[in-house]
Amino acid sequence: ETGVTQTPRHLVMGMTNKKSLKCEQHLGHNAMYWYKQSAKKPLELMFVYSLEERVENNSVPSRFSPECPNSSHLFLHLHTLQPEDSALYLCASSPLGNMEYGYTFGSGTRLTVV
Amino acid sequence: AQKITQTQPGMFVQEKEAVTLDCTYDTSDQSYGLFWYKQPSSGEMIFLIYQGSYDEQNATEGRYSLNFQKARKSANLVISASQLGDSAMYFCAMREFGDSSYKLIFGSGTRLLVRP
Numbered sequence: 001e002t003g004v005t006q007t008p009r010h011l012v013m014g015m016t017n018k019k020s021l022k023c024e025q026h027l028g029h030n031a032m033y034w035y036k037q038s039a040k041k042p043l044e045l046m047f048v049y050s051l052e053e054r055v056e057n058n059s060v061p062s063r064f065s066p067e068c069p070n071s072s073h074l075f076l077h078l079h080t081l082q083p084e085d086s087a088l089y090l091c092a093s094s095p096l097g098n099m100e101y102g103y104t105f106g107s108g109t110r111l112t113v114v
Numbered sequence: 115a116q117k118i119t120q121t122q123p124g125m126f127v128q129e130k131e132a133v134t135l136d137c138t139y140d141t142s143d144q145s146y147g148l149f150w151y152k153q154p155s156s157g158e159m160i161f162l163i164y165q166g167s168y169d170e171q172n173a174t175e176g177r178y179s180l181n182f183q184k185a186r187k188s189a190n191l192v193i194s195a196s197q198l199g200d201s202a203m204y205f206c207a208m209r210e211f212g213d214s215s216y217k218l219i220f221g222s223g224t225r226l227l228v229r230p
Contacts, residue, residue: 043205050214
């Protein structure tokens, strides 16, 4: 049990589908993050939410749409994806104000776009 | 420019021996933190060790130690007495304390394989 739960663990979707990835944490953290991990590439930061407000969007295409309804939940809504979007999507959380604390990561959602 | 550089895409080590994974970083902040994470094939990122830029002593956590050389901007991870379960990807990461988004910047990783 990592403290950060991601669902689903695996997802196969067509390019015309709409799906959502879910991330949940009950660690009392108030910052949450989405990262994309593609094969042979460094982890790419996609979005940062601090106190439920988006504070960073790293030039992510609009076919990825994040949502943070409260401090415990983070979603990534997907629509009209491309095959190159196939990757491991990792969610993480951290407490604000404690810079020495790293992230707690979920186990990731492995996404395949066909 | 890359902020975190891991120059070893892959490493082998014999079981029970020590291994050093290299990490160099680039920042103009005076206050920053350096982290190492392990990622087994299951995909989860597991926190291993932390070093603050003002920490005078090298961090240690069990079999993990961090060889911090501030002037050279390096933060190498040393794993002592390697075990088969240490086979995984290892990522070095940095957080700049002047960055209000609290984000971690990761290197490209090193794949470690422990041989029996």
